[in-house]
Amino acid sequence: MMSRVTLRVAFGAALVLAGGRFALAEAVTFKTSDESSTPYRVSTRVKATGKPILSAGRGKTAPHVMTARAEFAFTERRLPSGGRDALSLRAARDFELARMESVVTPEGEAAPNIPKAETTVILPQHLQFIVAEGRTSGVDCYCPTSPMTRETIDLLELPGDPLALTALLPPKSVDVDESWSPPEWAGQMLAAIEAIEKSTLTCRLASATDSTATISISGSVKGQRDGANCEVTLQGTINYDRAKDAVSQAKLTYSVKSSIGAVSPGLDLVMEVETHRQTLEAPGRLSDKVLAAIPITAPAGAFDxxxxxxxxxxxxxxxxxxxxxxxxxxxxxxxxxxxxxxxxxxxxxxxxxxxxxxxxxxxxxxxxxxxxxxxxxxxxxxxxxxxxxxxxxxxxxxxxxxxxxxxxxxxxxxxxxxxxxxxxxxxxxxxxxxxxxxxxxxxxxxxxxxxxxxxxxxxxxxxxxxxxxxxxxx
The missing domain is CATH 3.40.1000.10 (Mog1/PsbP, alpha/beta/alpha sandwich)
Incomplete structure (x- = not known):
């Protein structure tokens, strides 16, 4: 009797374990739209180290070292699509915090005579309400109530932007360990490259449970930005909440190499980015009425x-x-x-x-x-x-x-x-x-x-x- 019970229990346990394995092996479906416009709280931290490449005239460059830290916190709700591909990805954002601190220190023989440059940029209160719209070249922002500055749009160019992360999700179900190549525009959008030459970005469903899925990202995007040659290498993971059908977390490393451009220095830097998204019970200031007042096409002069x-x-x-x-x-x-x-x-x-x-x-x-x-x-x-x-x-x-x-x-x-x-x-x-x-x-x-x-x-x-x-x- 004991042996039959033991066998029965063992057989039942085997079925449970097998069932668990089969559940994990099922193809996973991802959702890229949000018709209900669920409110999310998004927090992002960025740490960057590297070398800006500054022109010293006569074909020479002046060596510098840069460190930077940035922190962002905002409420976000998706907006209706504005078109195909990148244009379909739009969101309203209410920022609680957007701050970047950077220090650029000269190196070399002239370094003792040149002071380091310390810069702090903070998003002012009158620009906290933002509309973010996907483009192949990144995510463009405008404030419906006041024109922005070059400094503030640069500040809000978030590495690992949630809209760009959504663009990487596969359009069809995928199995664990299956890989896919995101559309070229999606890699371009994540890397914020204006004119793309080549993308080798690859995504893979690294693991999945009934509640979560983890996607690994690797590869590079090469092209031009602001007229300068640029290559962005990306490595990291995206966590997807299967119950809420949304990206919940991302950890990415950006390695950026760019030449000196007409409006910007060259760069050789590494950025460590960590983003977290949590659903909110209430949308705060991003009410249905506020979202309904945002037009699909930005008003004339909105991007001035x-x-x-x-x-x-x-x-x-x-x-x-x-x-x-x-x-x-x-x-x-x-x-x-x-x-x-x-x-x-x-x-x-x-x-x-x-x-x-x-x-x-x-x-x-x-x-x-x-x-x-x-x-x-x-x-x-x-x-x-x-x-x-x-x-x-x-x-x-x-x-x-x-x-x-x-x-x-x-x-x-x-x-x-x-x-x-x-x-x-x-x-x-x-x-x-x-x-x-x-x-x-x-x-x-x-x-x-x-x-x-x-x-x-x-x-x-x-x-x-x-x-x-x-x-x-x-």
């Missing part, structure tokens, strides 16, 4: 950026094609430099500067403005092609002078002469405040630039002067 030169009392509103490059706000020569990028290539450079104020209703005499242009260009100037005053509704007076000439670059073997057009603007407010702009563009690219110089100038606002933000390195 603002740039504030506080010490000058000057503000610009511009498209994201204009990249802030560098500025000297409180020391001579005072200048803020922007570069216009189009399809990964630099089209033009804009130098903006304040001019000493004039008597209310007055401005720098036009003859003096033209003479200053001739003096500045010197032998580079061939001719003044046009002089005109623009009609501006704001009451600001805007004068434009277009000059043609040539710019000579000394190459390693010979000089290169580039036909160049300079477009100057003198802007004067009724109060007597003044500013000047000069746009430098290769003459053959003037048509490609179109009216984007004038649009930038027309966005100029004279504001109350205030001190520069001491926390942020310009």
């Amino acid at each position: 950026l603002v740039y504030d030169a506080g010490p000058w009392g000057i503000r610009l509103r511009h498209s994201r094609e204009w990249f802030f490059y560098q500025a000297t706000l409180e020391h001579s020569p005072q200048v803020a430099i922007f570069r216009l990028m189009d399809k990964g290539s630099i089209i033009a450079q804009c130098n903006m500067s304040p001019i000493a104020g004039a008597t209310a209703g007055q401005h720098v005499p036009l003859d003096q403005f033209e003479n200053d242009i001739k003096t500045s260009l010197g032998a580079r100037l061939d001719s003044i092609r046009a002089k005109e005053q623009l009609n501006v509704d704001t009451g600001m007076k805007v004068f434009r002078v277009i000059a043609d000439g040539k710019h000579t670059i000394a190459g390693p073997k010979e000089k290169v002469v580039i036909p160049t057009t300079w477009i100057y603007y003198l802007c004067a407010a009724p109060s007597g405040k003044q500013a000047s702009f000069v746009f430098a563009v290769e003459s053959k690219l003037v048509d490609q630039m179109g009216s984007r110089d004038e649009e930038l100038v027309r966005s100029l606002q004279f504001t109350a002067q205030r001190a520069a933000d001491a926390k942020t390195t310009q």
Whole structure:
């Protein structure tokens, strides 16, 4: 009797164990949409170490070391699809925290004479409500209530963004240990590469239980970003909650190598990223009413950026094609430099500067403005092609002078002469405040630039002067 009972128990236990193995071996189905728009609390921590590659002129680079830490916490709800592929991935986000601290320290012989640069960037309270939209080049953000800055959109470019992680999930059921190659756009989106050359990104269902599934990620994405060659190697895991049909956690390592670009330094760095997602019982400020008010297509101007030169009392509103490059706000020569990028290539450079104020209703005499242009260009100037005053509704007076000439670059073997057009603007407010702009563009690219110089100038606002933000390195 005992032997029969023992056999029965043993046989039953074997069936249970076999059943468990069969359950684990079942194909796993993943869900990429969220029709119910479940609210999630998302927390992400990033730690980065590496070397920014800065130009020292004459083909040389200046060695530096960088460390950075970032922390993000926000409530998130999915939004209706805006199209196919990356465009289908949209979310509303309410940030509690978005903060990055970085330290760049020079190396080499000159290091003792150069101070380290410490930067802290914090998302301001008026920009905490964000709409995130998938693109093949990453996740774009805008704030429905206020224009963002270049600094804040860079801050919110989250490595391991939940929308990009969702893009990696397989479209059909997969078995444990089965691998798949995500669509090329999904790897491009995760790596935030603008123009892709090659992706070797591979995902594998490493393990699964009745409640969770673990996906391993490995491979690289190669292409261009902001006109610079870039390669991003990725390694890590994604945990998927099968009961809630959602990504619950991710641990990723990004290894980034990029050359020096027109608007950014080169990079050789490693980022460690950890993201956690938990469902919430209540959506907080992201109510159904708030989500229903967000249009499928972003309103005109939603992706515009603002740039504030506080010490000058000057503000610009511009498209994201204009990249802030560098500025000297409180020391001579005072200048803020922007570069216009189009399809990964630099089209033009804009130098903006304040001019000493004039008597209310007055401005720098036009003859003096033209003479200053001739003096500045010197032998580079061939001719003044046009002089005109623009009609501006704001009451600001805007004068434009277009000059043609040539710019000579000394190459390693010979000089290169580039036909160049300079477009100057003198802007004067009724109060007597003044500013000047000069746009430098290769003459053959003037048509490609179109009216984007004038649009930038027309966005100029004279504001109350205030001190520069001491926390942020310009």
